[in-house]
Amino acid sequence: MPRPSVDYSLYLVTDSGLLPKNRSLAEQVERAIRGGVTVVQLREKKLSTAEFIKRGREIHEITRKYNVPLIINDRVDVALAVDAEGLHVGWDDCDVKTARELLGPDKIIGVSITNLDELSRLHGADCDYLGVGPIYATNTKPDHDPPLGISGLRDLLQRKNFEGLPSKIPIVVIGGVNTGNLQWIKWAASGEERMSIQGPAVVSAIISSEDPEDLCLSFRKLLTAPPAFA
């Protein structure tokens, strides 16, 4: 069953450890949404299950107010408890088939891809979007795979071996993305007929910002300036 279409153009991923002093995650997320964030992923590696659920419900109240989908990272049980709109998994997490069985047909499922091998292993998976990265090295994920760089990203997009996945599956790119390098991501996304990078997924640049609303407005301006994303 088709899920409602989602605007992935400015995808915020949280990390409460990176917040400015005396700022709650709830306030930071709300300000970022006011600036133009279109999807929020709750990625909180250090919380207990009970804390993760509590935080999820709190953030869900905010995202619902703005009609922005909330995606839970890693934990299908938390996604269910929070009644979030979706789940994001990597290779070490719940597999897509099981996640789909548990979540049902209406929820969004996103998958992280770090290289071509992982991409080909996704054949036939019932997922809704891909998170591709890291593009650049980042301290936010200390154990990350080697960064793809812009040429690696372009290479991956050009292999066209996304067979078995929905054509035009939305792609968000992650890892060290900020307003200073967004133009290179846009360049990598250009000229492709089939693959569609819809926008950046950003952690530290937005979560650690003193003024996330203003920063997200700047992201939006850059995102919509020509050449536009797919």
Ligand code: TZP
């Ligand atoms: N997956 C690949 S890189 C990354 C994740 C979750 C972290 C990206 O964080 P930042 O701060 O936007 O570089």
Ligand code: MG
């Ligand atoms: Mg994970």
